Amino acid sequence: MTTTAAEQAAEGQRPEGIGGAARAYIDKLRGGDFGSLPAVLGLAALVILFGSLKGDRFLSSFNFANLLGQGAMIIVIAMGLIFVLLLGEIDLAAGVTAGMCAAVLGVTMTEHGWPMPLALGACILTGIVVGLAQGVLVANFGIPSFVVTLATFLAFQGVLLLIIGEGGTIGIRDDTILAIQxxxxxxxxxxxxxxxxxxxxxxxxxxxxxxxxxxGLATEAFTVWLAKTGFLVAVVAVVTFFLNEERSRRPEITSIKGIPWVLPLILVLFVGLTFLLTRTSFGRHVYAVGGNAEAARRAGISVARIKVICFVACSTLAAVAGILFASRDNSISPSTGGSTTLLLAVGAAVIGGTSLFGGKGRIIDAIIGGLVVAVIQNGLPLVTEQAGIQYAVTGGVLLIAASVDALSRRKSVTG
Amino acid sequence: MSEPDASAVAAGTDTPLLELRGITKSFGAVEVLRGVDLKVRSGRVTALVGDNGAGKSTLIKGVAGIHNFDAGEYFFEGAPVEVHDPKTANALGIEVVYQDLALCNNLDVVHNMFLGREVTRGVTLNEDEMETRARKTLDGLAVRTLHSVRQPVASLSGGQRQTVAIARSVLWNSKLVILDEPTAALGVAQTEQVLRLVRQLADNGLGVILISHNLGDVMQVADDIAVLYLGQMAAQVDTKDVQRNQVVELITAGRSGDIGLSPAMAEVVL
Known part of the structure; x- marks a missing residue:
């Protein structure tokens, strides 16, 4: 109520407090910058929809943990894609890169008997080399990333087959790798x-x-800080409580409760990568190259170097996703990371609010968008068994997200 | 704060901030600059005018180190200098604001002003320091049109963007700011804002070269006018000594009454 008085007192000026913050946010939306709002609303709508249709199964804590595990790979690949999407580029091979790196992990451990840390290193190194090669082809040779990664998309599927051998699968038996998921x-x-x-x-x-x-700089009001912190504390508490519930169907035989290991892993990636993109010169330069490459070049930024590093980041995170695939499936098959994996990861980033035109996007977009994708993937099969409907709905959601992106861009250009 | 004062003192002396003598430049068989002289003093706005193809851009790009001159002398603060690349020019304190401004729409005002030269504390960006310095620079230029330095450039008007680009050019103790057609795409009110800013730069003690096609702007803000005519410096005159129509004659014919190129010289060109 105090904000109302403050607003009246300072008419014409930007009001302080929560009212002012809300007004500034509405201004931002009017300017065409929706951020993650459509994704958050969509997520809420989907949870309510599936909850009311199949509440007993969809809203169980077992399913929630399951959903996190399903979405983890998509989220991590999407985090990597955000680096290249910020430049206005694309990596169509990120999914199969994950599969190929997972195969390197599996083959070195199982068939060559490498110790786990060494195999992990080989897996990550494969990702780095892939990113380096793709980045140099795009940044220094000037080949469109669409073409480069379409070629590697095909090539890496072949490499994956060659590593695994036709029709075979590689089992993963390492306890630490399996524990993650x-x-x-x-x-x-x-x-x-x-x-x-x-x-x-x-x-x-x-x-x-x-x-x-x-x-002596402008600061958000203390009440705004309090509201944000309170909201975060509430979310963290609810998620922790929910995941700490017993979710085994037969608790007397095996008890399943607690936060899955994959969740802190994703949080560490989220905090680290967000720091990199928003608090370092490198991150600032990534946004600059994506916003106006010529301006970045004139400001003395090495555009090619930034591009190569972003492609390396993308492929390296794909390798991390490969580890998650290996952990979740207990094995690597020729289809690991293939099929719709990349489409869903690009969808996650775009649904979360990252622009396909470059210059706009945050790491949190991968998490929010990834959860939307995971909820659809997880909830629809409970409602309908028809794969056709599942594909059509997922494609439709991606198209809606891309439309929001294109429209908000047009609005901010004209406005 | 001490920088403008020192420059203001220099303005009182006879040494020009920038002096070019007998500059020539050819692209293949085409002689674009043919023995151009130019003097720019601190604390003054020197307008560089001339018809399309007179050589304005080539001259400016040479000063900024983007092109190399073929022959001629280049003095900065009285000392002969060799400027072969933009970095050398920047190190001397020469900044160019290009017509397309080169701003990133997705970044905010502070980020744009410090782009490529971010202030860091360890590995992290020192946002507070950058914001404070950006504010101080804008205040020093008496800019009142930006409500928040944290709004993205995409949300700014053309005049405000020009303001940001100009403010960026003076952040780094620059001594000479070259403005390429800063008002070309602006409306009346915004042109007025930018011209006031250009005047403020000179009043703060900087040397300013203003390239413009708009004689109204030139007559209003410039202290002296340098007229290029087909690759030659027709005349560099004090604004208060000439009428607008004389400047037009200088631009179109290379001479006006007893100022400008000699009739023989002007005809050789034709």
């Missing part, structure tokens, strides 16, 4: 993790607020 944090450490996340966010944002106030 199949084991959970103990219940108590889940709560510690939750406390670290909430406390870390509150502490860091409060420190940044302090330093801006000391520097």
């Amino acid at each position: 199949n084991d959970n944090l103990p219940v108590w450490s889940g709560w510690i993790l939750a406390a670290v996340i909430a406390g870390g966010y509150a502490g860091l944002t409060l420190m940044r607020r302090r330093s801006r106030i000391t520097a």
